[in-house]
Amino acid sequence: MSKKDSLQVDQQQLAEAWARTLPTVLNTSDRAEVQADEAEANVLRVHIATAGRNNYGFDFKCTYVDSREVKVDLVDVERDGDNVDERTDVIQTLVDDYVRHIHECAQQLHSFTHS
Known part of the structure; x- marks a missing residue:
């Protein structure tokens, strides 16, 4: 067995598994899109759109460090298609929340990614 625990799953299948799983850990009103990164096989691109009057869109780069850790x-x-200052308390709180949800999704997919 090799010491390096790298991700050994098909990136497209992984993106589809994420697309199915991520909405289950988000607020029901939020929408998520997950796509395989075309340049890096261990990277997924995650877009989360908030519901409600704020109309925020968050883009994350989710890199598999190994088969378990992201x-x-x-x-x-963005808000209504325009870039916004992500340093505000409101945005930082949402970002922290979404990062936690993304990690939660990765944990739920351990059986898929760690074989």
């Missing part, structure tokens, strides 16, 4: 980076936050 590193989540905020790429962009």
Whole structure:
């Protein structure tokens, strides 16, 4: 057995599993889209749209460090299609919440990613 515990699953199947699982850990009114990153096989792109009057859209880069652990980076936050300052308390609270949900989704998919 190799020491390196790398991700050994098909990226498209992984993106589809995420697309099915992520909505189950988010608020019911939020919408999520998950896509395989075309440049990196261990990366998924996650877009979460908030419901309600704020109309925020959050883009995350979710990198599999190994078959279990994901590193989540905020790429962009938009409101009605315009970039917004992601340093505000409201945005930071939402980002922290979504990062937690993304990690939760990764945990739920351990049986899929860690074989």
